[in-house]
Amino acid sequence: MKFLKLQSIDFIGHRKVAYGISIFLIVISVLSLGIQKLNYGVDFAGGTLLQYRFSREVSIEEIRDVLAEQGLAKSVIQRFSPQEFVIRTVKLGEEEKKALETSLGEKLGEVQLVRIEEVGPAISLDLRRAGFIAFLGAIAGILVYVSLRFEFRPAVTSVIALIHDGIVVLGLLSLFQREFTAPVLAAILTVLGYSINDSIVLMDRVRENLKLRKKEESFTGLVNRSINEMLSRTINTSLTTLLPVIALLFFGGKMLQDFAFTLFAGIVVGTYSSIFIASSLLVDWEARSPRRR
Amino acid sequence: MKRKNLPWKLIVTLALVVIALLVVFPLDNKIRLGLDLKGGSHIVLQCVDTPEAPVDEDSVRRVLEIIRNRVDQLGVSEPVIVRQGQDRILVQLPGITDPARAVEIIGKTALLEFKDEEGNVILTGANLKNAQVQYDRIGRPVVAITFDSEGAKAFAKATTANVGRHIGIYLDGKLISNPVVQEPILRGEAQISGRFTLEEAQNLAILLRAGALPVKVEVIENRSVGPTLGRDSINYGVRAAIIGAILVLIFMPIYYGRLGVIADLALLCYGIFLLALFIALKATLTLPGIAGLILTLGMAVDANVLIFERIKEEFRLGKTWRASVEAGFRKAFRTILDSNLTTLIAAVLLFSLGSGPVKGFGVTLSLGILCSMFTGIWVTRTLVEALAGWVGSNVKTEKADV
Numbered sequence: 001m002k003f004l005k006l007q008s009i010d011f012i013g014h015r016k017v018a019y020g021i022s023i024f025l026i027v028i029s030v031l032s033l034g035i036q037k038l039n040y041g042v043d044f045a046g047g048t049l050l051q052y053r054f055s056r057e058v059s060i061e062e063i064r065d066v067l068a069e070q071g072l073a074k075s076v077i078q079r080f081s082p083q084e085f086v087i088r089t090v091k092l093g094e095e096e097k098k099a100l101e102t103s104l105g106e107k108l109g110e111v112q113l114v115r116i117e118e119v120g121p122a123i124s125l126d127l128r129r130a131g132f133i134a135f136l137g138a139i140a141g142i143l144v145y146v147s148l149r150f151e152f153r154p155a156v157t158s159v160i161a162l163i164h165d166g167i168v169v170l171g172l173l174s175l176f177q178r179e180f181t182a183p184v185l186a187a188i189l190t191v192l193g194y195s196i197n198d199s200i201v202l203m204d205r206v207r208e209n210l211k212l213r214k215k216e217e218s219f220t221g222l223v224n225r226s227i228n229e230m231l232s233r234t235i236n237t238s239l240t241t242l243l244p245v246i247a248l249l250f251f252g253g254k255m256l257q258d259f260a261f262t263l264f265a266g267i268v269v270g271t272y273s274s275i276f277i278a279s280s281l282l283v284d285w286e287a288r289s290p291r292r293r
Numbered sequence: 294m295k296r297k298n299l300p301w302k303l304i305v306t307l308a309l310v311v312i313a314l315l316v317v318f319p320l321d322n323k324i325r326l327g328l329d330l331k332g333g334s335h336i337v338l339q340c341v342d343t344p345e346a347p348v349d350e351d352s353v354r355r356v357l358e359i360i361r362n363r364v365d366q367l368g369v370s371e372p373v374i375v376r377q378g379q380d381r382i383l384v385q386l387p388g389i390t391d392p393a394r395a396v397e398i399i400g401k402t403a404l405l406e407f408k409d410e411e412g413n414v415i416l417t418g419a420n421l422k423n424a425q426v427q428y429d430r431i432g433r434p435v436v437a438i439t440f441d442s443e444g445a446k447a448f449a450k451a452t453t454a455n456v457g458r459h460i461g462i463y464l465d466g467k468l469i470s471n472p473v474v475q476e477p478i479l480r481g482e483a484q485i486s487g488r489f490t491l492e493e494a495q496n497l498a499i500l501l502r503a504g505a506l507p508v509k510v511e512v513i514e515n516r517s518v519g520p521t522l523g524r525d526s527i528n529y530g531v532r533a534a535i536i537g538a539i540l541v542l543i544f545m546p547i548y549y550g551r552l553g554v555i556a557d558l559a560l561l562c563y564g565i566f567l568l569a570l571f572i573a574l575k576a577t578l579t580l581p582g583i584a585g586l587i588l589t590l591g592m593a594v595d596a597n598v599l600i601f602e603r604i605k606e607e608f609r610l611g612k613t614w615r616a617s618v619e620a621g622f623r624k625a626f627r628t629i630l631d632s633n634l635t636t637l638i639a640a641v642l643l644f645s646l647g648s649g650p651v652k653g654f655g656v657t658l659s660l661g662i663l664c665s666m667f668t669g670i671w672v673t674r675t676l677v678e679a680l681a682g683w684v685g686s687n688v689k690t691e692k693a694d695v
């Protein structure tokens with residue numbers, strides 16, 4: 001119990017810095033989402049994903065040449081391992097796939113198809129719809145829960161922090177062009193559900209402290225004290241959850257990397273916004289229009 | 294604390310651990326794996342309306358039956374072939390090594406037609422009795438077909454009328470063979486030779502035996518994973534899970550001392566219980582499911598963190614160790630419930646998010662949350678009470694420090 005022996009930190013006093021960071025993150029996110037967009041995988045965009053394993057090391061250029069020959073120059077090519085590549089294209093017919101495989105085999109030696117994901121327009125539309133409904137449902141569920149559980153103001157600031165998290169995580173996915181698939185969406189929903197909780201715990205503590213408030217303590221001071229009291233709890237729950245996610249990110253293999261990245265970003269951003277944003281907003285709100293207590 | 298119940302609680306915990314261990318070990322092949330881990334194909338077919346062959350209830354049923362026949366011929370163990378909604382058919386083929394071939398066999402209409410030179414249809418695959426791969430005189434694979442009696446009659450008539458002329462053999466409107474009739478064929482047998490490879494001949498024989506689909510079908514979804522890639526995913530997942538668990542197991546005692554050791558014991562219980570639950574419920578583990586499992590390893594100790602922080606806080610306020618523990622568990626309960634409920638809301642919604650792999654994530658996450666609430670609260674409490682002396686003495690020595 002000797003670690004993190006933190007003195008009282010003036011979080012609220014430094015809230016302008018936090019607002020600056022958050023506005024910066026949101027601007028970057030919105031710009032990236034507007035310009036580069038999300039890198040939709042075949043789940044949502046439709047199309048064909050082919051993963052080939054070659055018997056020797058192959059370069060991306062060699063594969064790009066073969067694809068160009070087949071009229072598929074616009075495809076996305078990703079290295080999976082030195083001898084493995086993932087190719088994402090528009091949806092191909094059986095004949096086209098055969099032609100591509102034959103051509104790869106002729107130019108680059110023995111080749112084996114180890115994974116294929118093909119999603120037609122009807123299914124990708126279904127998935128987009130289901131994803132959207134799940135997203136709205138998760139938000140609605142959390143909103144209902146928060147409104148039952150809280151007074152009006154902390155509920156609103158917690159939800160603003162949550163929306164902040166959602167935008168920034170999507171922005172990071174866009175910025176780093178991580179593949180946006182159904183599992184990645186699932187990861188986003190999960191971390192939103194997980195990180196709203198940090199705000200809840202913090203707001204609970206503010207409420208508890210308000211009941212025992214000493215006359216000379218300002219609201220700002222009280223919120224700051226609450227954050228400090230909850231700090232090791234907030235950091236430790238996030239850290240213990242992050243440790244396995246970090247293991248997943250570095251040792252979980254390529255197939256789960258985008259998923260792990262999303263969880264990682266979501267937990268970090270969610271913890272940050274609970275400490276710095278939700279409570280700061282509450283303090284500013286109170287400063288503008290104090291409530292009678 | 295109701296210490297008089299303690300022996301019972303300990304016995305129950307130990308019994309659960311033993312039962313779970315018996316369920317889990319030996320581990321081999323007990324966990325049901327999704328297609329993305331054991332390899333296989335997940336294919337969704339859509340029946341498509343065409344002017345010649347409109348889709349109706351009856352035609353969809355026939356498609357289902359014919360596809361079942363074709364899959365039987367592929368020799369896949371435990372295939373799933375079910376109707377989805379009005380006009381879709383889901384086919385799952387575990388352990389298939391050549392997904393391209395599977396799609397070819399399942400998705401082809403396979404309408405066989407014999408036409409004379411004027412393009413009149415003499416007969417179709419509907420009059421077929423059997424189709425088999427044979428070899429011609431120079432060893433090339435051919436498909437030998439036998440007609441039923443009606444077909445044999447029609448074929449005899451047509452070959453008599455067309456001696457010296459071509460009879461074209463068409464598959465789905467494509468000419469695959471165009472032999473010249475040497476003499477009338479009266480026994481109702483014929484050979485299709487189309488410069489086939491052995492595999493092509495085998496595929497055609499399967500398709501002809503199972504019959505043509507009454508309507509056009511389209512492959513609208515195909516997710517296939519080879520067995521090696523699936524095995525790699527499992528290996529990576531297990532590695533990440535072990536490393537992740539070790540990191541958490543190291544962190545807790547460093548930060549929480551002997552209480553941390555108890556959290557570690559509870560985490561080990563969690564791992565065993567979750568696996569046992571998974572096996573007992575016959576849940577399917579998918580690749581995102583593995584990720585969910587790893588994520589819950591970290592979430593599982595959250596309850597411990599909440600409780601321990603609360604205990605420390607109470608202790609700092611000057612309560613006795615015992616009263617602090619009591620208050621810690623009581624006051625942290627609400628928060629634990631909160632945190633798990635919000636995550637559970639998200640997890641349950643994932644069930645609605647279509648595809649199997651993501652559902653698998655929802656399943657592991659939900660099971661994990663429920664299971665971790667039990668180990669995080671009940672098992673932890675039992676252990677803290679059972680080891681009260683040991684844990685308490687540790688705290689007292691650090692009292693000045695807390």
